[in-house]
Amino acid sequence: MKNQKKSQEGLTVKKDKNFSRWYNEILNKAEIIDLRYNIKGFIVIRPWGAMIIENIYKIYEKALQEEGHKPSFFPIVIPEKNFKKESSHVKGFSPEVFWLQKVKGEDKLALRPTSETAFYQMYSLWIRSHRDLPLKLYQRANVFRCETKATRPLIRGREFYWIEAHDAFSTNNEADKQVQQDITITERIVHNRFGIPFLPMKRPEWDKFPGAVYTIAGDCMLPDNKLLQIFTTHNLGNNFSKPFKIKFKDKDGKEKYVWQTCYGPGISRILASIISIHGDDNGLIIPFCISPIQVIIIPIFNSKNQDRIISESEKIATKIRSFGINVEIDISEKRPGEKYYEYELRGVPFRLEIGEKEIKSKKLTLFIRDTKKKQVIHIDQLSELKKLGEQFDKRLKTKADNFMRGKIVNCKTKEQIKKAIKEGKIARVNFCSIKKSGARCAEYIEKEINAEVRGILGNKQEKPIDRCIICNKKATQVVYIGKSY
Amino acid sequence: MKNQKKSQEGLTVKKDKNFSRWYNEILNKAEIIDLRYNIKGFIVIRPWGAMIIENIYKIYEKALQEEGHKPSFFPIVIPEKNFKKESSHVKGFSPEVFWLQKVKGEDKLALRPTSETAFYQMYSLWIRSHRDLPLKLYQRANVFRCETKATRPLIRGREFYWIEAHDAFSTNNEADKQVQQDITITERIVHNRFGIPFLPMKRPEWDKFPGAVYTIAGDCMLPDNKLLQIFTTHNLGNNFSKPFKIKFKDKDGKEKYVWQTCYGPGISRILASIISIHGDDNGLIIPFCISPIQVIIIPIFNSKNQDRIISESEKIATKIRSFGINVEIDISEKRPGEKYYEYELRGVPFRLEIGEKEIKSKKLTLFIRDTKKKQVIHIDQLSELKKLGEQFDKRLKTKADNFMRGKIVNCKTKEQIKKAIKEGKIARVNFCSIKKSGARCAEYIEKEINAEVRGILGNKQEKPIDRCIICNKKATQVVYIGKSY
Numbered sequence A, B: 001m002k003n004q005k006k007s008q009e010g011l012t013v014k015k016d017k018n019f020s021r022w023y024n025e026i027l028n029k030a031e032i033i034d035l036r037y038n039i040k041g042f043i044v045i046r047p048w049g050a051m052i053i054e055n056i057y058k059i060y061e062k063a064l065q066e067e068g069h070k071p072s073f074f075p076i077v078i079p080e081k082n083f084k085k086e087s088s089h090v091k092g093f094s095p096e097v098f099w100l101q102k103v104k105g106e107d108k109l110a111l112r113p114t115s116e117t118a119f120y121q122m123y124s125l126w127i128r129s130h131r132d133l134p135l136k137l138y139q140r141a142n143v144f145r146c147e148t149k150a151t152r153p154l155i156r157g158r159e160f161y162w163i164e165a166h167d168a169f170s171t172n173n174e175a176d177k178q179v180q181q182d183i184t185i186t187e188r189i190v191h192n193r194f195g196i197p198f199l200p201m202k203r204p205e206w207d208k209f210p211g212a213v214y215t216i217a218g219d220c221m222l223p224d225n226k227l228l229q230i231f232t233t234h235n236l237g238n239n240f241s242k243p244f245k246i247k248f249k250d251k252d253g254k255e256k257y258v259w260q261t262c263y264g265p266g267i268s269r270i271l272a273s274i275i276s277i278h279g280d281d282n283g284l285i286i287p288f289c290i291s292p293i294q295v296i297i298i299p300i301f302n303s304k305n306q307d308r309i310i311s312e313s314e315k316i317a318t319k320i321r322s323f324g325i326n327v328e329i330d331i332s333e334k335r336p337g338e339k340y341y342e343y344e345l346r347g348v349p350f351r352l353e354i355g356e357k358e359i360k361s362k363k364l365t366l367f368i369r370d371t372k373k374k375q376v377i378h379i380d381q382l383s384e385l386k387k388l389g390e391q392f393d394k395r396l397k398t399k400a401d402n403f404m405r406g407k408i409v410n411c412k413t414k415e416q417i418k419k420a421i422k423e424g425k426i427a428r429v430n431f432c433s434i435k436k437s438g439a440r441c442a443e444y445i446e447k448e449i450n451a452e453v454r455g456i457l458g459n460k461q462e463k464p465i466d467r468c469i470i471c472n473k474k475a476t477q478v479v480y481i482g483k484s485y
Helices: A019-029 A047-066 A087-096 A116-126 A172-191 A267-278 A306-321 A336-346 A356-361 A384-405 A414-422 A436-449 B019-029 B047-066 B087-096 B116-126 B172-191 B267-278 B306-321 B336-346 B356-361 B384-405 B414-422 B436-449
Strands: A077-079 A109-111 A135-144 A159-169 A199-202 A214-221 A227-237 A247-249 A255-257 A259-265 A295-299 A327-329 A350-354 A363-368 A373-378 A408-411 A426-431 A452-457 A477-482 B077-079 B109-111 B135-144 B159-169 B199-202 B214-221 B227-237 B247-249 B255-257 B259-265 B295-299 B327-329 B350-354 B363-368 B374-378 B408-411 B426-431 B452-457 B477-482
Touching: A019 A267, A047 A135, A047 A159, A047 A172, A047 A267, A116 A135, A116 A159, A159 A172, A159 A267, A172 A199, A172 A214, A172 A227, A172 A259, A214 A384, A214 A452, A214 A477, A227 A267, A267 A384, A295 A306, A295 A336, A306 A327, A306 A350, A306 A356, A336 A350, A350 A356, A350 A384, A356 A363, A363 A384, A408 A414, A414 A426, A414 A436, A414 A477, A436 A452, B019 B267, B047 B135, B047 B159, B047 B172, B047 B267, B116 B135, B116 B159, B159 B172, B159 B267, B172 B199, B172 B214, B172 B227, B172 B259, B214 B384, B214 B452, B214 B477, B227 B267, B267 B384, B295 B306, B295 B336, B306 B327, B306 B350, B306 B356, B336 B350, B350 B356, B350 B384, B356 B363, B363 B384, B408 B414, B414 B426, B414 B436, B414 B477, B436 B452
Parallel strands: A295 A327, A295 A350, A408 A426, B295 B327, B295 B350, B408 B426
Antiparallel strands: A077 A109, A135 A159, A159 A259, A199 A214, A199 A452, A214 A227, A227 A259, A247 A255, A350 A363, A363 A373, A426 A477, A452 A477, B077 B109, B135 B159, B159 B259, B199 B214, B199 B452, B214 B227, B227 B259, B247 B255, B350 B363, B363 B374, B426 B477, B452 B477
């Protein structure tokens, strides 16, 4: 990488000492973002961050297209009258909407905080018959929320990047299935490929998306033991199709309202979780499958053998590139040690050191970012880097899974919940209900234990036993309680 | 393609009879966009349009990265005080800025109409030394201009899609070279690959970008003989680096201001030109290199052989896909004729018809969208589709080049200019100067001939002879005059 700013001195904070400071420092020093843009909650995403985000988008969009979604671009502004069509939607979002100054001849215009009310007025024009269904569109987009609380880069911002998929079906059953498929796709990408485990939580009634019948959201846990919501999927039922008049003529000749879902993986937050969960005290560790540079070659040369070593390195790079691997050579004037340090900070999975000795023996030194171990790789076996890359990602996943697995604790008393939360765990608890009737018990937990009922498992049923720990009524569900962002 | 809305009846307008109506009709019927979003100048880009745009972006971003640019994401809002730093910039853009309603604690915020003043405040933080240069960043982005004039889909909108590249150098010479490289990259992509010829015009002083030292813009000609600006590249000199204090310590130890350029290919407009220039009375003709479907297979079956024909078609599709070609099979219930019609309307380059006879003989019928000719292709020669695709794109380019070539007419008198413009041509004329001193002659042309001085060639010098046709002073330049959007 040419023209890359040097990264000053190393990380000064240990991740397990002060995660929050470590996080901010690594974002800055690995040049993921710059916080110094002069508006609260709006950040600049620098090339290293932008390239990772692009790679996340690529994987996501490919997967969405493979399961029948098509891309689209909707306007960034939404007329106020669209918002108002679904009453809980407008109530939920109005407080954090950025409005435009009056534009002559137009309704009051909002910068989209989410795009249901942009998509669905068009769906009512496009959908006529059961043959038009399912309709599954998505857009990659930035959205805007005028947060008044403290913002946190990539975690809570006034502008963030996501994908929103909006699907319409002829039956509620298909909508339910789509919600499950949304969980599966997230599992396949975010967990299996990026190594980020999450709990798919069906949110309590009081915490669902404004306008949804129900909401399932993915909570992953950051190293400070706080849960971060990285995606949501909602069954919207007919809640939007009725006010937006999205009707179709079914096979039986009857006119019916469509059944809708929407899915929003938060790309900014997924990046935040990758940085937070995989990184260490030397810097980032980027999964091989999304690292903008997968292998960095550092040629070790002196003034006498410089040209030859560089040209041999280029041959090796060409070979590696032929296996579909992103490889670069750093031929800048910096010392090798400086370069090692820099790519470790940036989280590049593999480093190849190539000098006189290596070229002669055809045995290259491979440094592996996560284990920090070196191994020898023969020049004729470079195709193995692909497999090593898969193993690299698998190790990250296993490590994160192990961290997460230990976090869930069955609790039978309030005291046990308190203790679990204090120890940074997630309490698994028999609970009266995540329907409205359980709101008071949840409030109690929030006030007394300073933690949140995040919901019940969204992709399988768990049977509660006994009674609700809080109100002592019959338990109908098993909820998960934790601290959250 | 499943779930695709049928396209009702065919095009009702001939392209050479009424281009403007043809254009609107084709955008609608080929499902590129939908104009019915309820805010003036904001359009919905439907899947077929979005997929073409994605392919254009992919080619463009790859090319920009190959020549040293890196991606980034900058905030969508810009504080008013940034705008004000470069006086002609604020004057030029203020009338068409969308402003946000006051946000507590913040300066007045604009939706970016272009992002110089967002990028450059950060450049002043990032650039310290000659080693940080050149700095070449880009972003793919939507930008916003509150047009009060009539809008036209993909041509003049209040929201449009582009790429903006912002480069900083240590010398003006490098900046000049970058501007030429920007022309070359556009030539390589838009002309050589998409088949859209354009004139790179160095704009007159009175028509340059607000804040630029000089502007070179690409004008292509639509079928209504009006010129459409599809990209601009600007040498900004020190005009922004001084107010934004973007300084670096040079090799000689002295502190200097950087020299800057910016480049903006208009992705929406490039799509508009592709649609307009290549399309015909049967619909779109999409260049092979960016068509979301490059080959559509239409299986011809009856109830008896349906399964077998479809399974054979799938085998053929898999084979074609293995050559890196985007291929789909339409197995919907529509009649083959309906399907032919639909993919012709959408501009898919190749159609393969596969029925009983074809499978037995291993000879498939290939329909070619632009020539409307059919040819036989043997099942063992399907790899040739790649080459046929290149030839397809070359034919589009040649046809467009021929159209454009005939358009430029040397004119020696005002009457000749009038005649040329009347006939839909571009007048090539000896002219006093595109510096301020020539403004009155340009005004005359605008008033009397109802045409515009678009500039002089931006990538080579042409020697004028004789005198300025308008004022009779010594001619110093050869200008091109035409009507424009």
